[in-house]
Amino acid sequence: MNWKIFAELVEFKAKAASVFPFVIGMAYAWFHYKHIELMNMFLFFVAMFLFNMAVDILDNYMDYHHATEVHDYREKTNIIGREGLSLRLVRNMIIGFIGIAAILGLYLTIRTNGIVLILGIISFSVGIFYSSGPKPLSGLPVGEVLSGVTMGFLIPLICVYLNVSHLVQFSFSFFGNIFLMSLPAVFAIANLMLANNTCDLEEDVLNKRFTLVYYMGKPAAVRLFQLLAILPFITTTFSVFLGVVPRLLLFLWVIAPIIWRNTKQYSQRQIKLETFPLAIKNLILTVSVFSVLFVLGLFIY
Numbered sequence: 001m002n003w004k005i006f007a008e009l010v011e012f013k014a015k016a017a018s019v020f021p022f023v024i025g026m027a028y029a030w031f032h033y034k035h036i037e038l039m040n041m042f043l044f045f046v047a048m049f050l051f052n053m054a055v056d057i058l059d060n061y062m063d064y065h066h067a068t069e070v071h072d073y074r075e076k077t078n079i080i081g082r083e084g085l086s087l088r089l090v091r092n093m094i095i096g097f098i099g100i101a102a103i104l105g106l107y108l109t110i111r112t113n114g115i116v117l118i119l120g121i122i123s124f125s126v127g128i129f130y131s132s133g134p135k136p137l138s139g140l141p142v143g144e145v146l147s148g149v150t151m152g153f154l155i156p157l158i159c160v161y162l163n164v165s166h167l168v169q170f171s172f173s174f175f176g177n178i179f180l181m182s183l184p185a186v187f188a189i190a191n192l193m194l195a196n197n198t199c200d201l202e203e204d205v206l207n208k209r210f211t212l213v214y215y216m217g218k219p220a221a222v223r224l225f226q227l228l229a230i231l232p233f234i235t236t237t238f239s240v241f242l243g244v245v246p247r248l249l250l251f252l253w254v255i256a257p258i259i260w261r262n263t264k265q266y267s268q269r270q271i272k273l274e275t276f277p278l279a280i281k282n283l284i285l286t287v288s289v290f291s292v293l294f295v296l297g298l299f300i301y
Helices: 003-009 016-033 038-065 075-076 087-111 113-131 143-162 172-199 201-206 212-216 220-242 246-267 277-300
Strands: none
Touching: 003 016, 003 038, 003 212, 003 277, 016 143, 016 172, 016 277, 038 143, 075 246, 087 220, 113 143, 143 172, 172 212, 172 220, 172 277, 201 220, 212 220, 220 246, 220 277, 246 277
């Protein structure tokens, strides 16, 4: 297995969906508490990254097994079948990555407290059952919400708490402020999954995956895509005026015309190879600029 195949198997190009929420969590911890636990951050980043790769491999692995015989998805589309990858190797990679991530998570619990364990169990459960089990979550009308909340909110929440568990109580205000701060990432990640499911609607139905798009229909899904593309800017503005994030984040509006241009182009045609990359660009641009402005705001605020 060469790097190109490995990168596609773990969907490396989509890793911004987890890396930038991690950066946002660190920035929030410093902005509000002026404290960073570097060892905790290193261990959490490794565990988070390994688990994220394991989930994406598992997604490809389960898609390979669940593919029906009515089309050639298994042989020509899925990376495992197309490249003739060893199922045993792929399965061992999943087990190995999840195992290492779990060990690191348990060690982080020892270094902090049981709240980290609870949050970790929730994250692991969503990640594993997202594409496995009798009713994979990705094939249900909750996939977009769960992916957005798990990656866009739980990663920053865990990140912040690992830095300040000895300084603050896990209260409603602590939880609520981080949730508000994380909403731009939540919406952007959920929107990527919505676009993916919109483009894959016909193929998903053949594979007996009935996502939110199946129940909404494509026209409504496109309108929801447009709304979710704009909501990060609105929620960021609220966060600034409530003092949850630095004022510099108001400059996120500078990229709004680019995001809307990409959104309009996607809205005209929902083609996986043609317009889905626009949804990826929207995600990366939104969360990366948000992260950079947040970090810069630590010094310019």
